[in-house]
Amino acid sequence: MVRKTKEDAAITRxxxxxxxxxxxxxxxxxxxxxxQIASHASVTRGAxxxxxxxxAELFHAMREEVYLPLIDRMDDTLLGNTDDPSPDPLxxxxxxLESTIQILDDDxxxxxxxxxxxxxxxxxxxFADVLQSILSNCSGLVHKMEQAYAKAQEIGQxxxxxxxAELALDTHLFFSGLLHMWVKDTEGTLFRNxxxxxxxxxxxxRKK
Amino acid sequence: MVRKTKEDAAITRxxxxxxxxxxxxxxxxxxxxxxQIASHASVTRGAxxxxxxxxAELFHAMREEVYLPLIDRMDDTLLGNTDDPSPDPLxxxxxxLESTIQILDDDxxxxxxxxxxxxxxxxxxxFADVLQSILSNCSGLVHKMEQAYAKAQEIGQxxxxxxxAELALDTHLFFSGLLHMWVKDTEGTLFRNxxxxxxxxxxxxRKK
DNA sequence: TTATATACAAACATGTATGTATGTAAATGG
DNA sequence: CCATTTACATACATACATGTTTGTATATAA
Numbered sequence: 001m002v003r004k005t006k007e008d009a010a011i012t013r014x015x016x017x018x019x020x021x022x023x024x025x026x027x028x029x030x031x032x033x034x035x036q037i038a039s040h041a042s043v044t045r046g047a048x049x050x051x052x053x054x055x056a057e058l059f060h061a062m063r064e065e066v067y068l069p070l071i072d073r074m075d076d077t078l079l080g081n082t083d084d085p086s087p088d089p090l091x092x093x094x095x096x097l098e099s100t101i102q103i104l105d106d107d108x109x110x111x112x113x114x115x116x117x118x119x120x121x122x123x124x125x126x127f128a129d130v131l132q133s134i135l136s137n138c139s140g141l142v143h144k145m146e147q148a149y150a151k152a153q154e155i156g157q158x159x160x161x162x163x164x165a166e167l168a169l170d171t172h173l174f175f176s177g178l179l180h181m182w183v184k185d186t187e188g189t190l191f192r193n194x195x196x197x198x199x200x201x202x203x204x205x206r207k208k
Numbered sequence: 209m210v211r212k213t214k215e216d217a218a219i220t221r222x223x224x225x226x227x228x229x230x231x232x233x234x235x236x237x238x239x240x241x242x243x244q245i246a247s248h249a250s251v252t253r254g255a256x257x258x259x260x261x262x263x264a265e266l267f268h269a270m271r272e273e274v275y276l277p278l279i280d281r282m283d284d285t286l287l288g289n290t291d292d293p294s295p296d297p298l299x300x301x302x303x304x305l306e307s308t309i310q311i312l313d314d315d316x317x318x319x320x321x322x323x324x325x326x327x328x329x330x331x332x333x334x335f336a337d338v339l340q341s342i343l344s345n346c347s348g349l350v351h352k353m354e355q356a357y358a359k360a361q362e363i364g365q366x367x368x369x370x371x372x373a374e375l376a377l378d379t380h381l382f383f384s385g386l387l388h389m390w391v392k393d394t395e396g397t398l399f400r401n402x403x404x405x406x407x408x409x410x411x412x413x414r415k416k
Numbered sequence: 417t418t419a420t421a422t423a424c425a426a427a428c429a430t431g432t433a434t435g436t437a438t439g440t441a442a443a444t445g446g
Numbered sequence: 447c448c449a450t451t452t453a454c455a456t457a458c459a460t461a462c463a464t465g466t467t468t469g470t471a472t473a474t475a476a
Contacts, residue, residue, distance in 0.1 A: 008453085033432075045434090173385035220424085
């Protein structure tokens with residue numbers, strides 16, 4: 001076998017991640033062996049062990065590939081450019097929810113990663129801390145949504161006495177549920193095809 | 209070893225289910241071997257294979273132990289006794305959500321089973337159909353909630369133009385999200401301790 | 417009372433995943 | 447141009463998990 005250049009190695013690494021995601025989706029994280037991942041990526045386990053310590057590290061790499069960009073987008077969509085001449089915080093919240101669904105619709109990689117994380121992974125031992133990471137991520141998201149709701153209240157966009165914090169939590173729980181159902185509803189009839197409409201309903205409920 | 213009576217055998221079967229639940233919670237479904245379950249139940253794998261064909265069937269038994277009663281309760285709490293002199297459908301919806309949380313709070317068995325199903329199981333191969341079962345369960349629940357919301361609208365309990373179907377879906381997604389977060393939030397600070405308050409907020413949003 | 421089915425325990429055979437150690441050819445730095 | 451990494455492939459050792467088979471003492475039915 002020929003030794004690869006650094007760029008070649010990076011490609012190999014990426015292909016291993018892609019192969020892992022596809023095999024995880026097919027057989028679940030536990031039942032996917034590193035041998036299966038390797039052969040699906042047209043390498044041997046040697047390559048996998050060269051790039052990643054073990055399956056858990058490979059899983060984390062797969063996860064971060066979609067989670068890091070997600071967090072960046074959150075800041076932009078939800079709060080970015082705060083000194084807007086005609087701000088529409090409620091519209092921003094809606095846009096954030098809609099664009100997240102849009103990404104799931106458009107990007108197979110993100111969709112598969114979500115499906116793996118929600119229904120094809122067991123959060124025990126080395127994977128247990130992922131749940132904590134998800135939770136702290138949530139509390140960050142809720143906090144940002146609360147700020148957006150607070151602004152919406154300032155400019156009189158919302159028609160309810162409830163606090164911004166309460167509204168943000170309710171929206172977050174709604175959207176968590178939607179994501180879970182969206183992912184599970186692979187046929188699409190119940191939630192996937194109606195996601196945008198469901199978001200519309202949810203926003204309407206708090207509009208003035 | 210002595211041959212047991214039928215009652216003894218039933219006890220053994222139940223102890224195997226209990227042991228399975230506890231081990232699943234600890235190590236995840238995949239990483240729990242039937243040997244671990246057996247020894248934790250103080251029997252051998254022979255007993256496990258006598259009562260169940262394999263791990264999947266044991267998992268189903270564990271699941272049905274909490275799901276079948278749950279569905280029964282749903283009918284009672286949400287719709288039961290429809291010819292009430294002073295009906296309070298919105299209150300029934302609230303009660304249903306609250307009592308579900310109450311059960312999770314009180315009953316360790318139900319709590320553990322939910323946690324296993326949500327974060328310690330991979331829905332692939334023999335377990336894949338469980339997701340379908342969950343989905344059809346959801347659509348049944350949504351349907352019943354829609355009926356309750358329709359009655360709430362009839363008697364003018366809700367203060368929004370949205371349809372009963374839309375309200376039911378939004379509530380269902382909210383509650384799905386709440387259950388997921390409740391289960392994951394083992395510390396309790398974010399959702400578990402505030403669940404009842406979150407339900408209150410959600411109901412208030414649609415009250416007249 | 418006896419034959420049979422029950423409720424397991426114990427032993428066996430097989431397959432498979434993991435981690436590590438070693439080999440190696442080519443890229444890269446000096 | 448040479449020494450040293452790099453980027454893997456190959457081989458090895460170990461450890462389990464699973465399913466099945468066999469053995470057995472005793473409830474239970476006839």
